Amino acid sequence: MKQALSLLILFFSISLCAQTKVSGVVVDNFGIAVPYANVMFPGSTEGTITNEEGRFYLESDNTYTTLNISLLGYTTKEIQLDKKVNYGLEIELTEGEELDEVVLYSGKQPKKGNPAIAILKKIWAKKRQNGVYLFDQYKYDKYEKIEFDFNTIDSAFMNKKLFKGMEFIFDEVDTSNVTGKTYLPIFINESLAEVYGDNKLNEKIEKLKANKNSGFSTNQSIIAYVKDLYAEYNIYNNYIKLFNKSFVSPLSKTGVDVYNYVLSDSAFIDNKWCYNIIYYPRRKNEMTFKGNFWVNDTTFAVKDINMQASKSANVNWVKELYIEQEFEVLNDSVFLLKRDYLLSDFSLRKKEESKGLYGKRTTVYDNYVFNEEKAKSFYTKRIDPYNPVVYDRDSTFWEQNRLEKLNDDEKGVYKMLDTLKTVPKFKRLYDLATILVSGYVEFPKINFDYGPIYSSFGFNEAEGVRLRAGGRTYFGPNDPWRIEGYTAYGFRDQKFKYGISAKWLLDRKNRLIVEAGTRRDIEQLGVSLTSTNDVLGRSFASSAIFTAGSNNTLTDINLTTFGVGYEPVKNLRLRTGLTFRTLKSALPDDFNLDYVDPEAPGGIASQTKQFDIKMELDYTPGRKTIGYGVDRNDVNRNYARLFLLYTSGLKGFLESDFNYEKLQFYYRQPFQLGGLGRAITTVEAGKTFGEVPLGLLSPIPGNQTYFSIFNTFPNLNFYEFVTDTYVSGQLEHNFNGRLLARIPFLKKLNLREIVGIRGVWGEISDENIALSAPAGAILRAPTDKVYYEYSFGIANILKIIRIDFNFRGNYFKIPDARKFSVTGNLEFVF
Structure with a gap:
């Protein structure tokens, strides 16, 4: 009763502020909604148009006692407004003669001779x-x-x-x-x-x-x-x-x-x-x-x-x-x-x-x-x-x-x-919403967040079922420093893994950041041509529960990094870093990273130790961010990215195994093509100078999961192609339903069509092939012709499901080559 009384008081107070309010629906003789009818307060420029369902709402600070509804081909109707607030009206228009006064036309209008177009x-x-x-x-x-x-x-x-x-x-x-x-x-x-x-x-x-x-x-x-x-x-x-x-x-x-x-x-x-x-x-x-x-x-x-x-x-x-x-x-x-x-x-x-x-x-x-x-x-x-x-x-x-x-x-x-915000019940609801959005459970009394919760469970053939627990320090959204870490346990290999990372923002204006971290874990490498030094980053392929074929090309990695980043101008980030890695196969019976090493027992080494110096340039024109702490959130997402990475390996330092240099380039550009939809494209190129084993080469990123992952090749197995020189390009275009919307029996489903094409050319030197020959794998590169794939997808199925049908274009004779695959995703997009 109290709430109902509050609503009555509310509506009474509103009626005193706005002198006239009216809403309703306009229908024809058969009760069918009339869209785009003209609804006006007579003698004024105040009016509106009914929507596709014939509904309208009109409000004015002035007092009106009548309402006019008109449409060419119908008799204009004048409605008496007995009250200041008139909701839920149903107004019926009857077919009649065209009137001399200006009314809104229905149906298609001519382009030639139309004064409005002039x-x-x-x-x-x-x-x-x-x-x-x-x-x-x-x-x-x-x-x-x-x-x-x-x-x-x-x-x-x-x-x-x-x-x-x-x-x-x-x-x-x-x-x-x-x-x-x-x-x-x-x-x-x-x-x-x-x-x-x-x-x-x-x-x-x-x-x-x-x-x-x-x-x-x-x-x-x-x-x-x-x-x-x-x-x-x-x-x-x-x-x-x-x-x-x-x-x-x-x-x-x-x-x-x-x-x-x-x-x-x-x-x-x-x-x-x-x-x-x-x-x-x-x-x-x-x-x-x-x-x-x-x-x-x-x-x-x-x-x-x-x-x-x-x-x-x-x-x-x-x-x-x-x-x-x-x-x-x-x-x-x-x-x-x-x-x-x-x-x-x-x-x-x-x-x-x-x-x-x-x-x-x-x-x-x-x-x-x-x-x-x-x-x-x-x-x-x-x-x-x-x-x-x-x-x-x-x-x-x-x-x-x-x-x-x-x-x-x-x-x-x-x-x-x-x-x-002082009500405990609301605080609980707010905390739940925050967890779902951020993926972290907050413990403000100890300035700690647990998570991300979406990484708690995984599976791969080396670890079996994998459980992960982690967290980060959190004093506020603009913390000048942050420590993050995790531990994980695999029930098949019965081993604990871990990772810890720390960042410190020394200069807020120029974004001078010092960072360091270490990690010991099982990882599916080779799912990205241009990888960064994110200690806690983990590819989806590393923990995919279901895979196409056996996912046994996993690497046991021990990684330690140190880096300094600097932003001399907005959206231009420079970084210098040091990394030390040890790499070995996580499943040596199925996949190994052996290479020829005359100094090793038997002339074969199964573990690579490598110290590298890295220099990065990361340019993101048009990127907008919020916050000023060591971690920031993006405000917009459709910005271009240009990334350059130079890597130099130093043999002998900290028992590092190889001297080499690698230069890599990555460019990502989204396009809004107006009524034709939106596209996203990437171009990558790289070259390794010097002789290196399989663990330091550039595998073309395959995708053995059943998920659509942009910038991978869904019909390639992991390590199917391995290169020391490569050029790759991918294009994905979403028509946003422009084509399917014109098919009568499909347009109500609001489906969206997506097409994609991707290709890569690469080569691998005879010296690098010979160096990794003991691995037992055939190292091949798409040298004779560009390897390519194309795909057709349907998105927005039930508003959240996307399905892609992926076709391999060539190299069909490679053993276990997959000619066709179906991948999908859950997408919560507008």
């Missing part, structure tokens, strides 16, 4: 002559607020046992002005920054002035994930990237092929004569929006735009997606972005009544200044990523500097969330 072409011509692009330099203040809320809150939800002892949180329930649904805030983040740009230098920099968190404020992985979801976009670009998908912008040059456009109205907006253009998708299941925008009649700059993603768009877990941007008129020719609002409704199902989570981002821009030139060094110089003052601004500062004031409900969120 206006669109002028927008394309002027898009680089609007906003900040008109000036050589610019500066503005940027205020951003990101909020996450539970939605579709009702009395049944509030009475769940889950919330017993936390009922006070429902005092903060609010109603969305976009969907009309109730919601409960659970996370809020505010930031204030100064942005500087130079169009002549093509440089841009953002200086953070203040940041404030509540809710999951200390969990940087969650914050990084949120920021990755809501990357910045430009409506004038051909594609708007959201959730790692490329939506076709309604202002795109390719928009005429995927949208219908209608010139709907014209009116004065802020004393500027503007045209109103309505747009909606030509086809379902594509990455498109519906909505309308107002554009000026002389500058052809957009004044206001709203975009609502098509419900049939192939995006998982997102039920609604709404974008609204407002531009202010600086003078007769300059329109500047003033406010950007994005709302996404995350839910396991897309049914109207299903509960979910709102993600909302509001960005406000103000205090524009132009043509104040600054030196290039201003944009390129390193900035300390952490200033304690930025994260410790008091309430007075925020009250004076927020570009958009918090409403009463938002002010209450901070207090509510801070109180909630």
